[in-house]
Amino acid sequence: MRNGPLFLLGLFAALTLSWAGIVLGSNAQLGSLAPYYDDAEGQSFPLRAPGIANRGQLVYADLGCAACHTQQVRRPDFGSDQARGWGDRQSVARDYIFQSRPQLGASRFGPDLTNLAGRKPSAPDADDLMNLLYAGSERHPAYKFLFTERAIAGEPASIALKLTGNAAPDAGREVIPTERAQSLVAYLLSLNNGYDYPEARPIVNPEAEKKPAPAAAPATEKKENAPAATPAPAAQKAEGKK
Amino acid sequence: MTTAPTHVSPAPAARAASAEVTAIDTTARGPLLFLLGSGIVWLVVSGVLALITSIQLHSPHFLEDCSCLTFGRAQALAQTAFVYGWLGNAGAAIALWLLGRLGGAPLRALNWVLVGALFWNAGVTAGLVGIGVGDMTSFSLLQLPRYVQPLLLFAWAAMAIAGVLAWSGRHRDHTFASQWYAVGALFLFPWLLSAAQVVLIWAPVRGTLQAVAANWFAQSLWSLWLAPIALAAAYYLVPKVSGRVLPSYRLFAALGFWTLIVIGPWTAGRHLIGGPVPAWIATIAVAASVALLFHYLVLVLNLRVAVGAGGTAGKFVTFGLGAYVLGGVLDALTSFRGVAVETQFTVIDPALEQLALYGAISMLFFGAIYFMVPRLTGRAWTSSGLTLGHRFLVKIGLVILLVSLGVGGWTQGVDLLNAKTGFADILGHLNLCLLAASAAQLVLLAGNLLLAVNFFQSICVWSAAPAPAENYLEAAAVEARVS
Numbered sequence: 054m055r056n057g058p059l060f061l062l063g064l065f066a067a068l069t070l071s072w073a074g075i076v077l078g079s080n081a082q083l084g085s086l087a088p089y090y091d092d093a094e095g096q097s098f099p100l101r102a103p104g105i106a107n108r109g110q111l112v113y114a115d116l117g118c119a120a121c122h123t124q125q126v127r128r129p130d131f132g133s134d135q136a137r138g139w140g141d142r143q144s145v146a147r148d149y150i151f152q153s154r155p156q157l158g159a160s161r162f163g164p165d166l167t168n169l170a171g172r173k174p175s176a177p178d179a180d181d182l183m184n185l186l187y188a189g190s191e192r193h194p195a196y197k198f199l200f201t202e203r204a205i206a207g208e209p210a211s212i213a214l215k216l217t218g219n220a221a222p223d224a225g226r227e228v229i230p231t232e233r234a235q236s237l238v239a240y241l242l243s244l245n246n247g248y249d250y251p252e253a254r255p256i257v258n259p260e261a262e263k264k265p266a267p268a269a270a271p272a273t274e275k276k277e278n279a280p281a282a283t284p285a286p287a288a289q290k291a292e293g294k295k
Numbered sequence: 296m297t298t299a300p301t302h303v304s305p306a307p308a309a310r311a312a313s314a315e316v317t318a319i320d321t322t323a324r325g326p327l328l329f330l331l332g333s334g335i336v337w338l339v340v341s342g343v344l345a346l347i348t349s350i351q352l353h354s355p356h357f358l359e360d361c362s363c364l365t366f367g368r369a370q371a372l373a374q375t376a377f378v379y380g381w382l383g384n385a386g387a388a389i390a391l392w393l394l395g396r397l398g399g400a401p402l403r404a405l406n407w408v409l410v411g412a413l414f415w416n417a418g419v420t421a422g423l424v425g426i427g428v429g430d431m432t433s434f435s436l437l438q439l440p441r442y443v444q445p446l447l448l449f450a451w452a453a454m455a456i457a458g459v460l461a462w463s464g465r466h467r468d469h470t471f472a473s474q475w476y477a478v479g480a481l482f483l484f485p486w487l488l489s490a491a492q493v494v495l496i497w498a499p500v501r502g503t504l505q506a507v508a509a510n511w512f513a514q515s516l517w518s519l520w521l522a523p524i525a526l527a528a529a530y531y532l533v534p535k536v537s538g539r540v541l542p543s544y545r546l547f548a549a550l551g552f553w554t555l556i557v558i559g560p561w562t563a564g565r566h567l568i569g570g571p572v573p574a575w576i577a578t579i580a581v582a583a584s585v586a587l588l589f590h591y592l593v594l595v596l597n598l599r600v601a602v603g604a605g606g607t608a609g610k611f612v613t614f615g616l617g618a619y620v621l622g623g624v625l626d627a628l629t630s631f632r633g634v635a636v637e638t639q640f641t642v643i644d645p646a647l648e649q650l651a652l653y654g655a656i657s658m659l660f661f662g663a664i665y666f667m668v669p670r671l672t673g674r675a676w677t678s679s680g681l682t683l684g685h686r687f688l689v690k691i692g693l694v695i696l697l698v699s700l701g702v703g704g705w706t707q708g709v710d711l712l713n714a715k716t717g718f719a720d721i722l723g724h725l726n727l728c729l730l731a732a733s734a735a736q737l738v739l740l741a742g743n744l745l746l747a748v749n750f751f752q753s754i755c756v757w758s759a760a761p762a763p764a765e766n767y768l769e770a771a772a773v774e775a776r777v778s
Contacts, residue, residue, distance in 0.1 A: 057462065057463050060475070060478075061478075061482055063553075064478075064479050064482055064483055064556060065482075065483075065486065067553075067556045067557045067560075068483055068486055068487060068490070068515070068519060068556075068560070070557070071511065071515065071557075071560035071561055071563075072490050072511065072515075072560075074561070074579075075507060075508075075511045075560070075561065075563055075564070075576065075579075076490075076494055076500070076504075076507065076508045076511055079504055079507045079572065079573050079576060080494075080500050080504055082573055083501070083502070083503075083504055083572075083573065084500060084501055084504060086501070086502070114431075114432075114433045115368075115429035115430065115431060116365050116367055116368065116429070117365055117366065117367010117368045117370065117371060117431070117433075118367060119367065119433055120366055120367035120370050120371075121366065121367070123640060125569075125570050125571055127569040127570070128569065131568075131569045131632070131636055132569065132636055132639070132711070132712060133711065133712050133713065133714040136714035137714045143571070144570075144571040145571050146502055146503045146504075146571045146572065146573075147502075148502075148571065149501075149502035149503045149571065150501055150502045151502075152502060153499075154433055154505070155502055155503055155505055155506065156433060157503065157506045157570060157571075158640075159435065159566060159640065159644060160640055160641075160642075160644065160645075161640040161641070161711060162352065162718075162722065163718060164718055189355070189356060189359065191355075191719065192355055192718065192719055192722050193355060194351070194355045194356055194359040194365070194366065195356065195359050196359070196362075196365070197359075197360055198360065198362040
């Protein structure tokens, strides 16, 4: 390594190669991913979140919620995500194309939030989330700084929290969410991955698939654009992953 | 190509030979001691923050009313203070010092180093304030607010000038592995940071590609910046503290170096297994993690003589190298899908991060600092008791931390896989391990406080009566062991 410039050039090439391969390579594959137009529903998915939810995502990011909550549901044979009711299908890259700062997260001290508003049988509503943020729970901190407590002037405000027990304010006072709390809750309530993209359908074991209709599988090309409300017939779209 | 060190001074590090203090050290000591001192202060600060996050994990209501210390923010603060504050400052000092010594001439452009160091620390401080008030980005290891990142880029580039000048103006034709690693780290960090900034901050890529780019950055930060500086120190110190020639050096050292630099960043995708990103990213990462084992094998071959080395520096270096190799093997193991399904999203990830950043990098840095400071000041450390206490506490603390997080992570992984176990139960099962982890953080903090006291005492004693400078030609003679 006597040749200094060549050495530095080699270092630079190694860095550039990995950057180009990983970052630019995946960008070439997914960078221009478009929304999926569904003929039957007459609109394309994913839906754009309202502005207040986009602001809420910034609150979510700056408080560091992603340190405990992921937003990615993995496929059924990889982890228990779907068995826990976090979503009916795995998350795909298309889910995130309208998000300015996707919050995939890398750690689960709390449940996944990908499909929080679309959970079955019961998704939390705004009151549940406000109360959790204000009062916390045994395993969730309370973010009281997202709220203000004030004396009730005239009628109680419509956005005042409906609190009971220890968390309730003194008589004649009420707890009002700040704008940050409202946008955060709007964001959480916008998290809904109900629409089923073709690429999100599970890859079914080909041997199990042979039993019902051995000849049916190859000729289903046009079904790709079919509404996905019904469970996918499993045969199509077996490309891609293993 | 180079040759291995052929002659090694038998002097143990602890004796801190003032005979070995040369003009190469004395001319650079102002900026280098400033960097080391600020690094140690950040180490203590990050220790306090890490303790807070650790407590918040088992007692979620701890400091919950303080908006600047939500768990997410405190974690980002601790990580930033540790990586950019402690490892960045100390790493710059170590890399520059090694390049000066091995180049055989006093460092040039030291004013740039001082200015860079001042701005670096100003940047880290501003970054922590920014994270506290809610300006952090959501990318692991790059949570620094966007307005601070260019400052750090230029501050590092200013410091690196001295290193690159020492490399290009070296007095010897041959180069040694330490120099490759040190120059690599100094040279690549600004490119790395700017490449990440372009795709994450200034012209962000879409959707989940941000996660891909952020993982590439985090992995490259390790493979191209932190690990190389630590290995530069290891290659320099091992022959000195063991008194032996590095075996298999000529054959393998360069291969080991290029394996890390070329393959290391490709292991980025192992954290994205099962995620909404192209599957080939994770697949390549598995293959790269396994291929990278060759790099760890080379280190074992070259640096195995460190085992049994005496002295404070020697013991830290041996521990650090052990942790480095263990971390590499575990990284490869947890990258496999069958293992990742158990470990993903659990505290195994932070455990491996601690093993890498604390067990490997910091321990090697500690070794280098214990070796460097007496040579920069010309005086031995003021207290051998504090040295011993520091070594004892950080090792004990780290082992407790890793074992508790490892055991906790495994139970958490098993619980997460069982859909019938609710989160209250999962965290309940984890509680004991998290308590142990907090105790470990306390021990680590206490240990690092001892280092801080010892360091600043030594500086005070030295500044009251500085050692005289000597001719730098003698320095060249000292380093002639790398021929």
